[in-house]
Amino acid sequence: MVVTLFGLGFVGLTTAVAFADMGITVYGIEVNEKRRSTIAAGKLPFHEPGLGEGLDRTLGKTFFVDVPVEEAVSKSDAVYYCVGTPYGKDGQADLSYLYGAIDQTLPAVSKDGFTVLVTKSTVPPSTTKDMVIPYIEKQGYTVGGNIGVANNPEFLREGHCWDDVVNADRIVLGVSDERSEKVLRKLYQGYTCPVHTVTLNTGEYIKxxxxxxxxxxxxxxxxxxxxxxxxxxxxxxxxxxxxxxxxxxxxxxxxxxxxxxxxxxxxxxxxxxxxxxxxxxxxxxxxxxxxxxxxxxxxxxxxxxxxxxxxxxxxxxxxxxxxxxxxxxxxxxxxxxxxxxxxxxxxxxxxxxxxxxxxxxxxxxxxxxxxxxxxxxxxxxxxxxxxxxxxxxxxxxxxxxxxxxxxxxxxxxxxxxxx
Ligand SMILES: NC(=O)c1ccc[n+]([C@@H]2O[C@H](COP(=O)([O-])OP(=O)(O)OC[C@H]3O[C@@H](n4cnc5c(N)ncnc54)[C@H](O)[C@@H]3O)[C@@H](O)[C@H]2O)c1
Structure with a gap:
């Protein structure tokens, strides 16, 4: 399995290292050059107990932060978005970082295979269905052909990121098609906790x-x-x-x-x-x-x-x-x-x-x-x-x-x- 992951913050870096630690090949993409080069040097950009040891085990082996976006995405079964979703207008979630990462992804998705685009960032219920899918289709791409769309909310607590991700108490997969579900279930096959498949809106709502x-x-x-x-x-x-x-x-x-x-x-x-x-x-x-x-x-x-x-x-x-x-x-x-x-x-x-x-x-x-x-x-x-x-x-x-x-x-x- 190969995953590209946009955004190496608390959620993205922890998820990337956890996947990589299970033998999945992970390409991490980070726009903040200071943050990216800190990680490339094997250091954590923030304090998180346990995560540093995971980074030591995986960096350069199954986790890479220096692969160009086009190459990474074209090889990936899943593309994860772990970018920020800060306060936007009138308190609404600002989705511009998510859309920015999707823009970088779409031209590079393999035409022959199947790639699931997964939102792990926290986004309000109905975002994937009513905003992300129309956004992708407006760019001339068809969801359901070589592209699947899903969400996979994250429940970690800062200060306990590593432990919360590797010992998750539940995994929630918001999906609307079987092929995406199959890819995501395979990614989480090493987990012993319940892995729930729900509708796209339900996945976001649970968070x-x-x-x-x-x-x-x-x-x-x-x-x-x-x-x-x-x-x-x-x-x-x-x-x-x-x-x-x-x-x-x-x-x-x-x-x-x-x-x-x-x-x-x-x-x-x-x-x-x-x-x-x-x-x-x-x-x-x-x-x-x-x-x-x-x-x-x-x-x-x-x-x-x-x-x-x-x-x-x-x-x-x-x-x-x-x-x-x-x-x-x-x-x-x-x-x-x-x-x-x-x-x-x-x-x-x-x-x-x-x-x-x-x-x-x-x-x-x-x-x-x-x-x-x-x-x-x-x-x-x-x-x-x-x-x-x-x-x-x-x-x-x-x-x-x-x-x-x-x-x-x-x-x-x-x-x-x-x-
Ligand atoms: N921090 C938490 O405890 C926590 C827990 C669960 C869910 N979440 C959610 O997860 C998401 C990420 O949170 P976080 O705390 O990890 O944020 P963060 O700010 O620590 O990390 C986000 C990273 O994304 C990068 N980024 C933005 N656009 C990019 C792009 N186009 N390509 C590559 N990198 C890009 C930023 O530079 C930043 O490093 C948010 O939606 C948040 O609500 C956070």
Whole structure:
């Protein structure tokens, strides 16, 4: 089997290495030259435990990142799209990277064989059927001849990418023809988990069922934390931990329970854009989702709610606010849509600019993406604590658990309910 895969980010690189590790020949295509050359040199462009060892085993053997697109696609049984699908107009998913990769693919598809074009990027339900297929046909190509079309959503969590992909709990294949299904089932024949074949729209919908449920659990928890904070004298973290002892979560409390826990709002690349994209798609088709709208509204309001809690602890704007954590979650250097940046923006708006930040991994990423924020950085946790008057846990890195001892005499806002 031969696969070409466009986009070597968290999803694409992990998928490429996992396929290559099973003996499938994988050609990786990446437009970001810095990212491509980092991978070509055998290094990871981001922090992901386990993925580096897989890259060592496969690079140059079954995984190649220096083969021209035309050659790679012409030899492939499947072409995977793992490109970004960021916020577009009115919250809709921006499909321009997907269309760009399809444009590069079509002229190179072998006329004699059969190639399945598979969207692994997260795209709202009906995208493959109502947008991708018409897009391909508008370019003069026929879906159903030498070209098949499918989707294969990805459920990995950043920080656990490798483990989540190689030990997937389910594989979802959105397909509309037997030949595409056969190719995709063959790719996943080494997997022991259930491999489900569903319609194109269902495949995409399952991914959004998952992400919108997670987002809703988080927003519900955050709203409840604000209710508790408003009433006062409520041990919020303790209350949620006791909630998790309900045996209906499973014993010990299942991983899903970790989403029913308050924090600073959901961030990262997926939940913010995916909740907005499904909301926008449904609204555009005539039904405005009410709960989903509130999930988004609660999340959007969290950074300024946390900023107000911080401001209650600061006696004057001259005092230094120290943020422990900048990535959107622990064990990751991803700062896309990170609550820490939104909290700083809210504090800046309220006139607070004496802000310092520290993170075990994410300072370079954060500095690159949020240069407009008024704040400084400390290279160590100890320095941050020593230089700050008020400390805020903005990312639940385990190493911040000793903050009460380290900063014994200083006010602490535990925005992640870590303590
Ligand atoms: N990050 C996650 O946790 C996660 C989980 C499940 C699904 N997803 C979805 O998977 C998709 C990718 O997410 P990601 O986090 O891996 O994104 P990413 O930004 O890390 O990677 C996307 C890559 O695609 C590259 N790219 C764009 N156009 C290209 C082209 N024409 N040819 C080659 N490369 C191209 C970009 O340079 C980038 O490196 C998104 O739709 C996302 O919603 C992400």
């Amino acid at each position: 959004y069922l998952s992400n919108t449920l997670l987002a809703t659990l988080i927003s519900w928890s955050n709203e409840m934390s604000l209710v508790a904070d408003n009433i006062g004298d409520i041990q919020i973290a303790e209350a949620f931990r006791i909630l998790h002892e309900d045996s209906r979560w499973g014993t010990p409390a299942c991983n899903m329970a970790t989403y029913a826990y308050p924090g600073a709002g959901y961030g990262g690349y997926c939940l913010p854009k995916d909740t907005n994209a499904l909301f926008a798609r449904s609204k555009a088709l005539g039904y405005e989702p009410k709960m989903l709208g509130q999930t988004i509204a609660v999340n959007d309001a969290m950074p300024s709610a946390i900023a107000k809690i911080i401001e209650r602890k600061v006696s004057s704007p001259e005092q230094v606010i120290g943020l422990c954590g900048l990535s959107f979650k622990p064990e990751s250097d991803d700062t896309r849509d990170t609550p820490a940046a939104k909290i700083v923006a809210a504090l800046n708006k309220d006139g607070y600019t004496n802000i310092l930040g520290y993170d075990p991994l994410a300072i370079p990423e954060f500095k690159q993406y949020y240069a407009q924020l008024k704040m400084g950085f400390k290279e160590s946790y100890d320095e941050l604590v020593a230089s700050s008057d008020v400390l805020v846990i903005t990312t639940a890195w385990k190493e911040f658990s000793d903050l009460p001892e380290k900063a014994a005499d200083k006010p602490i806002v535990d925005a992640r309910y870590l303590l």
